[in-house]
Amino acid sequence: MNQRVNIYGFPHKGLRNALGKLSFNLGKLDVSSEEQIQEIKLLSNEVSELLKLHLHSEEKHVLVPLKEKDPKIADHNHEDHLKMERLEDQMMFSIHQLIDSPDIGIAIKSYQETNLFIREYFRHMDEEENEINEIIWSHFSDEEILEWQGKILSELTPDQFFSWFKYIIPALHPLEQSIMLGGFKQNAPDEVYQGTIHGLKPFITEQQFEYISNI
Ligand SMILES: [Fe+2]
Structure with missing residues (x-):
């Protein structure tokens, strides 16, 4: 069986990575450490930005065409997105409380809201x-799905692109890394590509860095 294009594959791997990190860091947080609180602040804001970007690109580029073919499933997914937005707001509200007044009770609450x-x-x-x-x-060809993906990527700013890379690249297996970075290499000027690979170094293993440096 030929493998079909999975529009969700790469961003979902990145989001699982980012959310896992957030839960891990909240679970071991020392509330007296200003440095750790600042790390939580940066990470949670980045996770929240990626979640919003992802949700809006799905709403615009996946659910609009899908609704024409299957309104019931598109409406169901949209309702689920609204639920995810409410839960994300709830999670971010407790994390902001934690950042404003670090305390063990609020840290536990933030950890629980994040895990929920x-x-x-x-x-x-x-x-x-x-x-x-x-x-x-069942309704769209791989070419059509790749077109949605192209539109989603074309709307990202360079900073947003790099935020996705930070979480997606370490979460991919080597073949997927070459697909994602190979596409980027073809479309970006060489200095931008090399700068991105170098910028990823702190977020990946030495072995992964070695591999992606030779794509
Ligand atoms: Fe979604």
Whole structure:
């Protein structure tokens, strides 16, 4: 069986990585460490930005065409997005409280809200990668799905692109890394490409750095 284009594959791997990090860092947080609080602030803001970007690009570039073919499933996915937004707001509200007044009680609450978000969001992503993909594949060709992907990528600023790379690249297996970075290498000026590879060094293993430096 030929493998179909999975519009969700790469961003979902990146989001699982980023959310796992957020939960891990909140779980071990020393509330007296200003440095760790600042790390939580940067990480949670970045996770929140990626979640919003991802949700809006799905709404605009996946659900609009899907609704024409299968309004019921598109409406269901849209309703689920609204639920994810509410849970994300709840998670970010407690994390902002923690950043403003670090305290063990609020740290525990932020950890729990984050894990509740992860529980629901991982379920949501799994549904998209399975049930929703089956419906997408029954109505659209790989070329059409790649066109959606192209539109999504073309709307990202260079900073947003790099934020995605930071979480996606370490979460991919080597073949996927060559697909993603190979495409980027073809389309970006050489100094931008080399700068990006170098910038990724702190976020990946030595072995991964060695591999992606030779793509
Ligand atoms: Fe989604």
